Amino acid sequence: MAKNKTSNGLSERTSDIILVVITAIVLFIVAYPLYYVLIASFSNPYDVYAGKTFLLPSGFTLEGFKAVFADANIPTGYLNSIKYTVIGTVFSVTMLYITAYPLAQKELPGRKALSMFFIITMYFGGGLVPTYLIVKQTGLINNMWALFLPGGVGVGNMIIVRNYFQNSIPHELIEASEIDGCSKLRTFLRIVIPLSMPIMAVMVVFSMVAYWNDWFTALIYLTGAEKAPLPLVLRNVLIRSSVSAAQASTISGGYAELNKITEMIKFSSIIVAAAPMLIIYPFVQKYFEKGFMAGAVKG
Amino acid sequence: MQATKANTAPRRRKSLGRRIADNWQLYLLLLIPVVLTIVYKYIPMYGIQIAFRDYKASRGIVGSKWVGLEWFDRFFTAPTCGRMIKNTILLSLFSLLWGFPVPIILSLCINQLRFPRYKRVVQTVLYAPHFISIMVVCGMIRIFLSPSGGLINLMLGTKIDFMTESSAFRTIYIASGIWQDAGWGCIIYLATLSNVDISLYEAAKVDGASMFQRILNVDVPALLPMAILNLIMSAGSLMNVGFEKVFLLQTDLNKATSDVIAVYVYQQGIENAKYSYSTAVGLFNTAVNLILLFVVNTIASKTSEVNFV
Numbered sequence: 001m002a003k004n005k006t007s008n009g010l011s012e013r014t015s016d017i018i019l020v021v022i023t024a025i026v027l028f029i030v031a032y033p034l035y036y037v038l039i040a041s042f043s044n045p046y047d048v049y050a051g052k053t054f055l056l057p058s059g060f061t062l063e064g065f066k067a068v069f070a071d072a073n074i075p076t077g078y079l080n081s082i083k084y085t086v087i088g089t090v091f092s093v094t095m096l097y098i099t100a101y102p103l104a105q106k107e108l109p110g111r112k113a114l115s116m117f118f119i120i121t122m123y124f125g126g127g128l129v130p131t132y133l134i135v136k137q138t139g140l141i142n143n144m145w146a147l148f149l150p151g152g153v154g155v156g157n158m159i160i161v162r163n164y165f166q167n168s169i170p171h172e173l174i175e176a177s178e179i180d181g182c183s184k185l186r187t188f189l190r191i192v193i194p195l196s197m198p199i200m201a202v203m204v205v206f207s208m209v210a211y212w213n214d215w216f217t218a219l220i221y222l223t224g225a226e227k228a229p230l231p232l233v234l235r236n237v238l239i240r241s242s243v244s245a246a247q248a249s250t251i252s253g254g255y256a257e258l259n260k261i262t263e264m265i266k267f268s269s270i271i272v273a274a275a276p277m278l279i280i281y282p283f284v285q286k287y288f289e290k291g292f293m294a295g296a297v298k299g
Numbered sequence: 300m301q302a303t304k305a306n307t308a309p310r311r312r313k314s315l316g317r318r319i320a321d322n323w324q325l326y327l328l329l330l331i332p333v334v335l336t337i338v339y340k341y342i343p344m345y346g347i348q349i350a351f352r353d354y355k356a357s358r359g360i361v362g363s364k365w366v367g368l369e370w371f372d373r374f375f376t377a378p379t380c381g382r383m384i385k386n387t388i389l390l391s392l393f394s395l396l397w398g399f400p401v402p403i404i405l406s407l408c409i410n411q412l413r414f415p416r417y418k419r420v421v422q423t424v425l426y427a428p429h430f431i432s433i434m435v436v437c438g439m440i441r442i443f444l445s446p447s448g449g450l451i452n453l454m455l456g457t458k459i460d461f462m463t464e465s466s467a468f469r470t471i472y473i474a475s476g477i478w479q480d481a482g483w484g485c486i487i488y489l490a491t492l493s494n495v496d497i498s499l500y501e502a503a504k505v506d507g508a509s510m511f512q513r514i515l516n517v518d519v520p521a522l523l524p525m526a527i528l529n530l531i532m533s534a535g536s537l538m539n540v541g542f543e544k545v546f547l548l549q550t551d552l553n554k555a556t557s558d559v560i561a562v563y564v565y566q567q568g569i570e571n572a573k574y575s576y577s578t579a580v581g582l583f584n585t586a587v588n589l590i591l592l593f594v595v596n597t598i599a600s601k602t603s604e605v606n607f608v
Binding site (some may be wrong): 037095131149185232241266274 | 486
């Protein structure tokens with residue numbers, strides 16, 4: 001009888017309702033801006049401008065998306081971003097793995113010193129200009145590898161992967177494999193990597209997101225416009241509000257119309273740039289917490 | 300045969316040379332990461348000395364003339380120096396003060412939700428903004444705040460140009476930061492809460508504790524060590540403002556509050572190619588950070604058992 005009543009009189013049901021209301025408000029605050037951009041991107045721009053699209057789209061047009069892709073730089077930027085994301089992710093995750101695995105072996109001589117060697121770079125670095133000068137000296141200006149090599153090993157993620165190896169892969173399995181005559185490298189490739197798929201999924205997504213969204217490294221090192229990744233290309237329209245001649249020509253109407261159309265192009269650009277990652281991450285979401293937990297606890 | 304013998308007999312320690320030789324494949328794996336780290340992390344550290352030299356590319360680092368503290372002098376006497384230091388510290392400090400409690404409160408609420416499907420939806424949606432480029436987020440901010448046809452002005456019925464108001468800059472920066480990262484910040488706390496022993500909740504229920512009391516007496520103590528650790532870590536990087544966002548939201552008219560050291564380092568170093576000067580300013584920033592990190596770590600290890608460096 002008294003099961004649902006608690007000492008201060010607030011029933012479990014009431015508490016549940018309060019929590020749902022709070023989280024629903026937060027949910028709305030987070031989701032609404034994205035929802036608004038989405039409906040505005042294909043609504044009639046005049047209605048958007050007049051504030052008629054707060055909750056529901058008004059009219060339907062793909063002019064914005066057409067205009068986005070009318071600027072030849074954007075398809076190029078899209079392809080560049082895909083290329084950088086794929087190559088960068090393969091490179092970064094490989095680096096994480098080949099660094100984390102040796103450092104996870106407790107019996108490796110020099111393990112502590114080697115770990116320290118990497119961890120120091122988390123707290124202290126050369127800074128922007130000295131790094132820039134080295135990248136320049138190693139001939140990477142306007143070379144795609146400038147996006148990958150200076151980042152080298154992502155030390156924070158490397159520690160998570162290392163802890164995962166230590167905590168979640170049974171040590172007996174590795175010993176058994178070595179007793180069976182597998183070399184350390186073979187054990188790594190055949191036993192450890194297949195058993196580490198949850199953490200690999202997390203790292204692949206982290207890495208993809210980082211490369212897909214990066215524009216600052218490209219701004220510094222990739223001087224040629226034809227090499228710019230998508231977010232850097234979008235800087236012109238999103239930040240500087242400047243629309244290319246090719247985009248403007250898709251719009252009928254005079255210069256006065258341009259302002260409203262520019263806003264429409266912005267909405268569409270945002271969807272175009274944000275959609276891929278927003279579609280991908282829910283698939284690996286269940287691994288985030290598990291991966292973090294296994295990686296955050298020290299072994 | 301050898302293996303069984305080694306297992307039964309007490310383990311004899313192999314010689315160091317032997318152990319290194321046994322692991323040669325592991326060292327080989329480490330080769331590329333070590334080389335990359337030396338070239339792109341350690342050599343730039345050596346390059347910091349150009350902060351004390353008048354660096355000329357033709358003369359190289361060591362060949363360039365030693366000028367001592369001249370560049371630091373120039374920075375500290377620059378008219379905008381005080382403003383930049385103040386803006387950098389205030390922007391980080393306010394971000395920390397406003398941003399730090401939000402993920403904690405959110406994860407306390409989410410953790411107690413008893414409808415698994417709804418809980419999953421909440422988590423998925425809350426993580427979403429973290430996966431969007433800062434470029435895109437800044438684009439959204441500018442659209443929403445636009446004086447003509449921007450969402451905020453439409454709702455308020457006003458025509459304020461927020462991007463040119465220096466008094467609005469910090470609020471814009473901090474609010475959008477919370478919007479983008481608070482949800483993602485919950486992960487580590489939710490993971491911690493998922494490890495709380497269920498019998499504690501059962502015991503609390505038997506004792507007649509309400510949900511609010513369970514949060515206060517079971518969840519909050521469970522989160523506290525992680526929260527303190529997080530707070531310390533953030534305090535140790537107080538001078539690291541989110542450079543990219545400031546850079547993209549800065550306008551000529553909001554500079555009174557948006558002028559920060561990191562943007563200045565970029566403009567002087569990369570845009571104006573004043574390599575030595577920019578390095579000196581960057582080094583000052585790093586030095587303050589390191590001191591803060593050291594101080595905070597010392598306080599933390601004195602007051603608790605937490606030691607993270």
